[in-house]
Every structure is written in structure tokens, then in C-alpha cells.
Amino acid sequence: MQGDYFESVEYNSQMEQFVAMLNVYELYKMPIEEMKEKITVTDEEIEEHRMRYGNLGDQISSIGMQYEDQIQAAIDSGNKVAEEILKKERDDKVADITENFNSDEYVREKIVKEKEKKIDEFYRNLEEYSREFTNLRQAYKYYLKDTATGEVFTNLNLTKNESASDFLNKKDMYYVQDFSGLQRNYLFTGYNENFLPYNEVAETILENRKDRDMTGQIGLSKHASEKHFAIMNYKDYQKGQKLFFSYLLLSIAALIISYFLAKRKPATVFGSFDHLKPLYGRIPLDVRAVLLLVTGLFLLLSMTLISEQFVYYHSDVFSSLIELIISLIAAASLLAFGWIQLKFLSEYRKDWPKLKVDVNNSLLLKSYHAILNAFLIKSIGFQLLVILGIVFAMGMLFVAVLVAGGGEIIVIAIALGVISLPIFIMIMRKAGYLNKVLKHTEELAAGNLGADIPVKGKSAFAKHAANINTLRNTVKVSHKEQAKSERLKTELITNVSHDLRTPLTSIITYTELLKTPDLTSEDRDSYIEILDRKSKRLKVLIDDLFEATKMASGNIELHKKKVDLNQLLQQALAEHNEALSQSSLQLRVSQPDQPVYAFVDGQKLWRVFDNLIGNILKYALENTRVYISVREEQNQIVLSFKNITKYELGEDLNELFERFKRGDQSRHTEGSGLGLAIAKSIVDLHEGSLDIGVDGDLFKVTVILEKLN
Known part of the structure; x- marks a missing residue:
């Protein structure tokens, strides 16, 4: 129904492929050396290459951190050779990055080398696709001329007295097209995967020559081989079109005949x-x-x-x-x-x-309900199936013997007795065990936990007994958890009272002292400074408690966006840079070279890093190393914070997530005891996980978040 074949999508696709290859192989062909000479580098490309991984400071810092741990490991192991090699690699990279920012020419040379590799790749692809272009030239004939230079491109074998119109006509060609309407419809390379792979560098250079004004014609030759795919497609299209219209006319005729036959004899x-x-x-x-x-x-x-x-x-x-x-x-x-x-x-x-x-009443629904009810407990359904199968088989055997006649009836009766007796004993034992289970269930319902029910075998009754034992143990655990909850509630009230009362007591005391009539100006200023510090301390405690409560209830709104966790961690470390430099702690940070993105609320997650780094400053043992790392594992981002604690931690680590719980049980530090609770709540709101672990005095916090691909 498309009409002429040469207006179809199939033919236009073939023609586009041929013209795209004709452009590259003949019309705009140039030697590889000439194309490399035409390479240009813009200031924007230089700047993009220079700033690809951040500014100079960021790149040098990243290289330093990349080699810091490896060099330290070589120093610790006494491997001087490895130490020197690593330092040289680091210094060479730093020198290379520094030269990038010092010299535009240095960057330009590097970009030119990259583009030359792309051009080499482009010409390798030309060699691979040349055979396909040669095949197309056998079917398509062309005569093209550059109006500016007069240069002619053709694959017609013209003699001196012959012109292109002697061949590009309806007599020798199935179809002829003007070239002017074809050449500007597509890219030179990569217009379609069936043509040539797209090459940005070659495309840019060839694009500068696309303004050439070419005139001429391209035609599909009638003299091409009948087995050439372009000719075969044309022939098949014509045959299919004729066959289709024949069927269509016959169908219309059959419909008309059927209509009149039905009118003559209604039924x-x-x-x-x-x-x-x-x-x-x-x-x-x-x-x-x-x-x-x-x-x-x-x-x-x-x-x-x-x-x-x-x-x-x-x-x-x-x-x-x-x-x-x-x-x-x-x-x-x-x-x-x-x-x-x-x-x-x-x-x-x-x-x-x-x-x-x-x-x-459908068979499927009835069968489904019957099987479902029979196998509600699988073992019982299976045992019932076996017992009924045995009874059915023995009954059929007994009937067969009766029909056949003979003295085998006595033998069958004995066999039935031998088989039915073990089945009877098995059923009675199961019934006795079931009664025992029911008795223990009654005691449990009455509130008497008692001892576990003996679990015998792997039957459904044994599983039922095991489930009752699990229920009894769950009740016991629930009682213990309730007692623990009451204890933690009492401790929470005590800790809140202690942490709030301490600054409040100071405020009351110094307020009374300010009422002294003969108070000197120096003492008054000192008291006011203390009141200011204590009141701010009280405000921090109340704000932290309020935020922890909001976090725990989930009553908080997150403003998520794409965030680089590497950069966010560096910002948190920079906030504590002065405190870290003044402490005796040795910080070791390990991060990937490339950005690590997550879809998170950056402000809230910064609070997590701030709390964890603050805890390290408060609770890490002096003169020890602190390790902070960021790594990617499949679709997750894993951040770990490790330090040696100065205080001995209790056995139940999960209690550290409780509000107002501290590693410093004497509560001499300035913390509110809410840092880990707030951090865990924030991570939970991001559908991540925050876990803590202790190995002796080694304290480790692991944060896992989903990576944004």
C-alpha cells in the first residue's frame, strides 16, 4: 500500500547508507595525515581537560591521599624500594597536574594525542566497512560534480564522447535521484549502526567540508546482478505488491458474492x-x-x-x-x-x-480448595494420602481375588491384618502425642510457662510442639525486653535530669551571685560569661533532644538531591580541621578518586558525619590513629569510621543508640549522648543502615547508603 518502492522506507534506508559511505570514501576523502593536521583544540576543550577532576588543589590533595596509605605501608614494612617508587609515581603525577595548570600548550599536546587516537580508530573502521561500500557501488551508479572546483566523482565508464545522461536514464536505471536533496540529511559517520560507527573527532573535521556544493545524480542500475540484495529487494517488493492486490480484489469479490447469497436465502x-x-x-x-x-x-x-x-x-x-x-x-x-x-x-x-x-462450581476451584485443605499441614496431607492409597490398593487386590476365586482369600486377609496393625499403632501413638501437646497448650494459656514440650521427630505434631516452645520462649524474651525497657526508661530520665540539671544549677547559682550588691565589674562580666556558656549548653541539649525525638518519630522532611559523599565528608572534616590538628590523633582518610554520588539530604547527612567526627574527638584515645574510608560495593556506598576508645565500653552496644547514652559513663565530657541516636535516625530515614562494632578497644561505625548510578 506504500505505492512505489522507491518511496518506501526500505529503499530510502539503503540510499542513505550508500550516500553516507560515498561521502566518507570518495567525496570528502582525505589522507589520515591531512585529517590529523586539521585537528584543532579550543580554549574550552583545554579548560575542560584541565578541570576534569577539580581544581589544582583538589587534584593534588586527591593524589596525595591516594598514595599516602601505600607509602605509609611501605615505610612500616621497611620496603625502601617500594617507598621510592611510590613517591616517584606520586611526584610525577603531581608534576603532570601542575604543568596542566601552568601551560596551555602542554594540555593542547595531550588533547591532540587523544584526538589522533580517535582518527586512527576511524580509519580502521573505514577499512572494515570498505567491502560493504564496494558491494553497494555495484548496484548504484553516480555522476557528481563539485560546482566550485569542477572535480568529477563517478563510477560510470564514460568514453570521451559519452555523457552521464547516456547511462543515468530510465532505460538503464530503475530509479534516478538528484544528489542535492540527499547530501545534507545526515551525519558523515554513525548515522546508523548499519553504516559507520560514530566518531566525534572525524565528524567535526569532515563537517567543515560539508559546505561543498555537489550536483549530479545517483541511480539504481538495471545492469546490476539479479542476486544483488538491492535488486532482490526491489523485485520482491513488486511481486509482493501484485500478490497483495490480487488477494484484495478476490476478497472483495468473495464478500460481495456472500452478501447477495445471504440476501437470497436468509437463515x-x-x-x-x-x-x-x-x-x-x-x-x-x-x-x-x-x-x-x-x-x-x-x-x-x-x-x-x-x-x-x-x-x-x-x-x-x-x-x-x-x-x-x-x-x-x-x-x-x-x-x-x-x-x-x-x-x-x-x-x-x-x-x-x-x-x-x-x-x-468450576473443577479448578473445587480441586484447589480440596487440596489446599488436605495439605494445610503438608505432613498430615501426605500421610493421609499414603494411608488412603494403601487401603485403596488392598481393597482392589481383595476385589480382584474375589472375582478370580480360589484359596488366596485367607492369604489376603492375613496380609491385610499385618499391614493394618502397624498403621493402627502409629495412629494411636500420634493421638497420644497430640493429647500431650494440647495439655501443655492449656497450661501456657493459663499463664504457667513451665518447661518445653518434648519435640519428637519431624512430624506436624512435633513442629506444632516446637512452635509452642518458640511462643513460650518469645513470651519470656518479651518479659525480659519489657524489664530492660523499664530500666532504660529510668536511666533516660536520670541522664536527662543530670545533663539538664548541671547547666541549670550553674545558671541559678550565678544568677543569685549577680544579685550581690557590692559585686565588682570584673566578677559580673565573668559571671555573665559563665551564664552565657551554660545557657547555650542547655539550649544545645534541648535542641538535640528535640531533634532526636523528631528523628525517632519520622516527623521530619528530607530535601534530597544528588550529593557527592566524598566532597560532603571533606567539608565535615574541614569543619573540625582545627580541633583535629590540635589533637594528638593521626587521621587517615581513604576515598575513591572519582565522585561518589547518592540521592540524599546533604544537610542532614552532613550532621551524621559531624556527629561521628565529634565523637571521635571526644572518645578516641590520645596518640592513636583514626581511619575514615569511603568505598563502593556493587550498588552501595560504605563509609567506615574506626578509632581506639579511651573508655571501656559495655557489652550491649545497641544501648549506645539510646538517647543520652555515652561511652563516658562518668559523663565528664561535653557530649549530649544524642550523637549516635540522631545519626542512626538520619541514616534510617534515608533507608540506609548505621551499625557499630567493637573489637577490644577498637570502635567502628559503618554507614551504608544506596549509590546513585
């Missing part, structure tokens, strides 16, 4: 099938649905066979016609059978209650 098709409705209604609904589905599948199969006659051209017309007639008869019969079924089923539209009843 009620479904009236003769009404007597089958009661019989059809007795069939379960799911069986009727399967029957309709099978009918539909076979109808689709026959329709597929019909459609193949339209799509594919067959040289044996008689064979195709036979297949078409058989397919039409089968499709018509199946369509009628399916239509009758749909007619009967459509009556449910007027009787929805009947549909609900038939659904509940």
Missing part, C-alpha cells in the same frame, strides 16, 4: 443450536474456557497460514492456492465454532449471580 444461524444450551451449561466453566481458548489458538494458527500467503511470494502458485483454500475452510469452521461459544457465554452479562455460582 437464522444460532436458532438451530439452542437445544445444545442445557448440555453446554452442564460443562464446568473452566472446561468451557479451555475449549474456547483452544478454538482461538487453532483459529490464530489457520489465520497465520492465510497471512503467509499475503506476505510471502511463492513460485508454485497452485500449491499456494491449495494451502490458502484449506486455511480458509479451517479458519471459517473454527470461527463459527468459536462464535457459537462466545454467544452462549455472552448470556452471563444478563445473569451475574449465575456466573458467580458457575465460577465456584
